[in-house]
Amino acid sequence: MxxxxxxxxxxxxxGEPETPKGLIKIAGxxxxxxxxxxxxxxxxxxxxxxxxxxYKDKYEGFIKKYNFNAKIVIxxxxxxxxxxxxxxxxxxxxxxxxxxxxxxxxxxxxxxxxVKGYGLIADRNPKxxxxxxxxxxxxxxxxxxxxGKHLKEFDAIDTGFFIxxxxxxxxxxxxDKDVITLSEVIxxxxxxxxxxxxxxxxxxxxxEDIKKAKKLLxxxxxxxxxxxxxxxxxxxxxxxxxxxxLVDYLTPNQITIISFLLGVFSALLCFVNIxxxxxxxxxxxxxxxxxxxxxxxxxxxxxxxxxxxxILDRYVDFLFLLCLGYVTIKSIFMWVILAIxxxxxxxxxxxxxxxxxxFNRDIYxxxxxxxYLIGKRDERIFITMIFCLLQMVDILFIILAIITxxxxxxxxxxxxxxxxE
Amino acid sequence: MxxxxxxxxxxxxxGEPETPKGLIKIAGxxxxxxxxxxxxxxxxxxxxxxxxxxYKDKYEGFIKKYNFNAKIVIxxxxxxxxxxxxxxxxxxxxxxxxxxxxxxxxxxxxxxxxVKGYGLIADRNPKxxxxxxxxxxxxxxxxxxxxGKHLKEFDAIDTGFFIxxxxxxxxxxxxDKDVITLSEVIxxxxxxxxxxxxxxxxxxxxxEDIKKAKKLLxxxxxxxxxxxxxxxxxxxxxxxxxxxxLVDYLTPNQITIISFLLGVFSALLCFVNIxxxxxxxxxxxxxxxxxxxxxxxxxxxxxxxxxxxxILDRYVDFLFLLCLGYVTIKSIFMWVILAIxxxxxxxxxxxxxxxxxxFNRDIYxxxxxxxYLIGKRDERIFITMIFCLLQMVDILFIILAIITxxxxxxxxxxxxxxxxE
Numbered sequence: 001m002x003x004x005x006x007x008x009x010x011x012x013x014x015g016e017p018e019t020p021k022g023l024i025k026i027a028g029x030x031x032x033x034x035x036x037x038x039x040x041x042x043x044x045x046x047x048x049x050x051x052x053x054x055y056k057d058k059y060e061g062f063i064k065k066y067n068f069n070a071k072i073v074i075x076x077x078x079x080x081x082x083x084x085x086x087x088x089x090x091x092x093x094x095x096x097x098x099x100x101x102x103x104x105x106x107x108x109x110x111x112x113x114x115v116k117g118y119g120l121i122a123d124r125n126p127k128x129x130x131x132x133x134x135x136x137x138x139x140x141x142x143x144x145x146x147x148g149k150h151l152k153e154f155d156a157i158d159t160g161f162f163i164x165x166x167x168x169x170x171x172x173x174x175x176d177k178d179v180i181t182l183s184e185v186i187x188x189x190x191x192x193x194x195x196x197x198x199x200x201x202x203x204x205x206x207x208e209d210i211k212k213a214k215k216l217l218x219x220x221x222x223x224x225x226x227x228x229x230x231x232x233x234x235x236x237x238x239x240x241x242x243x244x245x246l247v248d249y250l251t252p253n254q255i256t257i258i259s260f261l262l263g264v265f266s267a268l269l270c271f272v273n274i275x276x277x278x279x280x281x282x283x284x285x286x287x288x289x290x291x292x293x294x295x296x297x298x299x300x301x302x303x304x305x306x307x308x309x310x311i312l313d314r315y316v317d318f319l320f321l322l323c324l325g326y327v328t329i330k331s332i333f334m335w336v337i338l339a340i341x342x343x344x345x346x347x348x349x350x351x352x353x354x355x356x357x358x359f360n361r362d363i364y365x366x367x368x369x370x371x372y373l374i375g376k377r378d379e380r381i382f383i384t385m386i387f388c389l390l391q392m393v394d395i396l397f398i399i400l401a402i403i404t405x406x407x408x409x410x411x412x413x414x415x416x417x418x419x420x421e
Numbered sequence: 422m423x424x425x426x427x428x429x430x431x432x433x434x435x436g437e438p439e440t441p442k443g444l445i446k447i448a449g450x451x452x453x454x455x456x457x458x459x460x461x462x463x464x465x466x467x468x469x470x471x472x473x474x475x476y477k478d479k480y481e482g483f484i485k486k487y488n489f490n491a492k493i494v495i496x497x498x499x500x501x502x503x504x505x506x507x508x509x510x511x512x513x514x515x516x517x518x519x520x521x522x523x524x525x526x527x528x529x530x531x532x533x534x535x536v537k538g539y540g541l542i543a544d545r546n547p548k549x550x551x552x553x554x555x556x557x558x559x560x561x562x563x564x565x566x567x568x569g570k571h572l573k574e575f576d577a578i579d580t581g582f583f584i585x586x587x588x589x590x591x592x593x594x595x596x597d598k599d600v601i602t603l604s605e606v607i608x609x610x611x612x613x614x615x616x617x618x619x620x621x622x623x624x625x626x627x628x629e630d631i632k633k634a635k636k637l638l639x640x641x642x643x644x645x646x647x648x649x650x651x652x653x654x655x656x657x658x659x660x661x662x663x664x665x666x667l668v669d670y671l672t673p674n675q676i677t678i679i680s681f682l683l684g685v686f687s688a689l690l691c692f693v694n695i696x697x698x699x700x701x702x703x704x705x706x707x708x709x710x711x712x713x714x715x716x717x718x719x720x721x722x723x724x725x726x727x728x729x730x731x732i733l734d735r736y737v738d739f740l741f742l743l744c745l746g747y748v749t750i751k752s753i754f755m756w757v758i759l760a761i762x763x764x765x766x767x768x769x770x771x772x773x774x775x776x777x778x779x780f781n782r783d784i785y786x787x788x789x790x791x792x793y794l795i796g797k798r799d800e801r802i803f804i805t806m807i808f809c810l811l812q813m814v815d816i817l818f819i820i821l822a823i824i825t826x827x828x829x830x831x832x833x834x835x836x837x838x839x840x841x842e
Contacts, residue, residue, distance in 0.1 A: 303779045304840040310775055311768075311833055318764045326757060335756040336747060342760055343739045346767045347732075353771065354731055356778035358724045412732055419725040 001115075003044045004089040005032065006082050006182070007051045007059065007102035008075040020055040022102030023062055026210055027217040027247045028298030031105055036068055037299060038111050039098070045069065048092045049102075050085040052078040083180030087172045094166060101160035105213055107200030107220060110159075117194030118163045120144055120186060122156035125198040128216055129157065133205065135183060139193045147183050156193070159201055164191065218243045221296035222289075225364035226352075228376035231289065235378055239289035243297065252295035252302075256309045259287040263316030270323040278388025281320055285381040288313065310349065313377065317345050320384070321400075328393040337397045344404025348375050351411045367414050375407035422536075424465045425510040426453065427503050427603070428472045428480065428523035429496040441476040443523030444483055447631055448638040448668045449719030452526055457489055458720055459532050460519070466490065469513045470523075471506040473499040504601030508593045515587060522581035526634055528621030528641060531580075538615030539584045541565055541607060543577035546619040549637055550578065554626065556604060560614045568604050577614070580622055585612065639664045642717035643710075646785035647773075649797035652710065656799055660710035664718065673716035673723075677730045680708040684737030691744040699809025702741055706802040709734065731770065734798065738766050741805070742821075749814040758818045765825025769796050772832045788835050796828035 007022045022032040036047060047070035051059050056074055063070040071092060075085045086099065098115065100106075106114070114121045122137050136154035138146040147158060171189045172180065200220055202213055218240050227236065246255065266280035291309060295301040325338040352370075355363040364370050380400060387396035428443045443453040457468055468491035472480050477495055484491040492513060496506045507520065519536065521527070527535070535542045543558050557575035559567040568579060592610045593601065621641055623634050639661050648657065667676065687701035712730060716722040746759040773791075776784040785791050801821060808817035 302840075304837065307775060307779045307836060308833060311772055311829065314768060314771060318760075322757065322760055325760075326753070329753075329756075332747070332750075332756075335750075335753075335760075336743065339739075339743055339746075339756075339760055339763055342764055343767065346764065346771060347735060350735065350767060350771050350774065351732055353778040354728060354774045357774040358728045360781055408732065412729060415728060416725065419723075 001044050001096065001098060002046045002048060002093050003036075003039055003098035003100060004048045004050065004086065004093060005035075005100055005102050006085050007032070007049055007055065008078045008085040009082065009103075010052065010054070010078055011103075020051065020058060020102070021204060022049075023055075023058055024204065024210060025248070026105065026204070027214045027221075028294070028300070030062065031204065032062065032102060033066060034299060035100060035104075035106055035111070036066075036070075038106070038108050039115070040068075042111060042115050044098065044115075046071070048073055048089050050075055050088050052076075079179070081179050082182045083172060083175070083185040086182060086185065087169060087180070090166070090169045096163060096165055099162040099164050101203070103205065104160040104201060104203045105217070106159075106161065110161075110196055110199035110201045113196045113199065114159070114161050114194075115163070117196065119192035119194055120147075121159045121161040121163070121196050122193050123159050123197055123199070123201070124156045124195055126157040126159075126201075127198055128200060128202040128212075131157065134158070134203075135160075137193065143190050143192050144186055145190070147186050156195060158186075159196065160203060161201075162191070163194070214247070215244060217297045218247065218293055221293045223292055223296065225362055225371070226376070228374075228379040230382040231376070231378035234382070235286045235289055238286050240293060242287065243290050243293040246290065247294045247297055250294070252291040252298075252300055252305055253308075255287065255291035255294060256305065256312065259284055259291060259309075260312040260316060262287055263312075264319060267316065267319040267323040270320070270327050274324070274327070274391060274393065275389045277320075277324070278385035281388075282381055282385040284316065285378055288377075310353070314346055314349060317377070317380070318342055321345065321397075324384075324388070324393060325397070334394055334397060337394075337401050341397050341400035341404065344401055344408065345380060347408045348380075348404050349377070351408050355411075355415060363411075363415070367418050369414060370411065373407055373410060375403045380404070422465055422517065422519060423467045423469060423514050424457075424460055424519035424521060425469045425471065425507065425514060426456075426521055426523050427506050428453070428470055428476065429499045429506040430503065430524070431473065431475070431499055432524075441472065441479060441523070442625060443470075444476075444479055445625065445631060446669070447526065447625070448635045448642075449715070449721070451483065452625065453483065453523055454487060455720060456521060456525075456527055456532070457487075457491075459527070459529050460536070461489075463532060463536050465519065465536075467492070469494055469510050471496055471509050473497075500600070502600050503603040504593060504596070504606040507603060507606065508590060508601070511587070511590045517584060517586055520583040520585050522624070524626070525581040525622060525624045526638070527580075527582065531582075531617055531620035531622045534617045534620065535580070535582050535615075536584070538617065540613035540615055541568075542580045542582040542584070542617050543614050544580050544618055544620070544622070545577045545616055547578045547580075547622075548619055549621060549623040549633075552578065555579070555624075556581075558614065564611050564613055565607055566611070568607050577616060579607075580617065581624060582622075583612070584615070635668070636665060638718045639668065639714055642714045644713055644717065646783055646792070647797070649795075649800040651803040652797070652799035655803070656707045656710055659707050660714060663708065664711050664714040667711065668715045668718055671715070673712040673719075673721055673726055674729075676708065676712035676715060677726065677733065680705055680712060681733040681737060683708055684733075685740060688737065688740040688744040691741070691748050695745070695748070695812060695814065696810045698741075698745070699806035702802055702809075703806040705737065706799055709798075731774070735767055735770060738798070738801070739763055742766065742818075745805075745809070745814060746818070755815055755818060758815075758822050762818050762821035762825065765822055765829065766801060768829045769801075769825050770798070772829050776832075776836060784832075784836070788839050790835060791832065794828055794831060796824045801825070 010016050011021050023030045049059055050073045052075050059072055073088050135149055135158040136151040137156050137158050139155040168189050172185055222236050262284035266277050266284050269277035269280050321342050352363050431437050432442050444451045470480055471494045473496050480493055494509050556579040557572040558577050558579050560576040589610050593606055643657050683705035687698050687705050690698035690701050742763050773784050
């Protein structure tokens, strides 16, 4: 399947900027990069980008840089509007093709469903767009009856994503006008309507839209599974805020290193001031969420990055407990307890990852009860901070030794139960 | 594809026993169970078992017990030999079908290649059969020229596995005799010859053959990857010996529990006698190999079994070091070293399993250098035994703390290098 991207508009509402809308970087990636990368992974083989003479070089540089299989088609009269731009794709597609707008951002969930559809893809429950400003669609017997920004009665919002057939070009030929909008074409063509409701997609018309889209991308980049109570209710609220500001400046791997160094620093702080060390440890835990958020928001996730991050996390946790123990422990009994707490802390991760290694599935997806089991890293670190602030380190070690090892035993039991089912 | 199994012989050389050869359990599983399970996984949909009236009930019980999709066909005149037995399959197969003997054991590697072949599957490099006693094949222009036990000149050994076409039944009809051997049929049919050389397969004619086959199955059940130097050169030699005797009596899970209890026992022995504890720890390490060997040899491997085994191993290692430390350590410095050694020991496993979780591949297959990196469990336990015998526990802890953590750092580097390639 081929995809036609309409990118010939001069972005007048943005003040005709040097960078076309499709190439604006939001959360570290160009709008088009996101859509094209995801569509590629869903089987789209070639892209036809319709642009104007002003933006030609920019788009050519873009497709060369990322090695996309794309053709550039020039609309010499962008003032003739996007219906005319679509017509210029006529000689480059055959049968069914995808049509999308260069200023719309679509999430992977949305695109996965949309490519299975046909006609105009509409959303009856649009969560991320300003309905006032959107193109509305009135549906009758499964087909478009009316379309436009100012419809009083409507059934859904036009997502700017279509699966069309080449017979649409005959319709455009019949509209014998200089200026042809896409809405006009659709109104005449009356395609079927396919609903993809409530999934992430939005359009970018103003500088405010860019900020909003960036926030949404970061928010959507929070990985659900494996987050403990503290992560969900405290850490993620702060880390997404940090990610929002850092996503354009730092790579995920750089954040991994910063978070690791903060963790080592917090461990060393135990020798200076234990409450302060606890607070710094909790800060490093918050920053530890940023690398993953930035990686997912900017489509820069890597298995290697995740691997290194998780090994470094284990070393930070070990180092913090060891330094804290070294400074505070006065009895052999407490050394034994500390050893059990250190071992249990690694085993929480080991029992989770070993499950993935054996069954090639996420333990939190297979066994949902696991999500409510206390002892995850974010929870352990938060408890550690609290007891550091209270200067009750012995009790902390006893609590950690108990909850981590009980968690591992319960994990074993739940895995056994799940497999036996 | 269907598979015809010739099982009508009365096993005269075994003294016409109550149990037919195909249902003899070798290393915990019937010969037929092995071949049929593997063939099922390779796409064989139905089995036709040709047997005699004496063994009919036994084979019926067998296919019912394991729920195989198999038909039983009775040869009322087993004395008319296996060529006649094959003829009885005529109404149950169409086009191409597999033919195999009920008294041959085939390894998975052999069957994977053999099912891709055609005609008579022959072995030019048979490693596990007595050539004197085997059926030899003389090949000419890719086809069988002569076949028999007493050929003086031959090119390969008949593996008892064939991929035939129904036109072979016409050939049998033309041989107008009462007693028809399969060799006679093959000699007349002159099928093509397909070579599968040097893979595991053997036939079972005598009680000695059963013992030999059992030994071979246990030996082939040794998992190559992840075994350290000590495992390869010491532990596996002893554990396969133990497996040989236990495979018919204990399940893999029972061995896992015994090995775990031996490990816990060895840890507690630290309070009584440290050299003895070290030796017992090494014994538990040897027994730890038995569950996997028995599981693979008897086709009883389970992901759950592997998961539980690996978590219990971590607890045994932790408990041994903790008990040993509790009994011997006199200084805070050594408690710190012990904590590093305990942490490093788990991290060796964590860094290996986390790789599998991330990349869904075996780290030892992806990065062969990892095999020669010291610090695997078998090596750590052997070193521990040595230093327990020498009563030099402090040095042991220092060595373990260093080699385990250096191993993790080198693992990180090798994974990084591999992915960057």
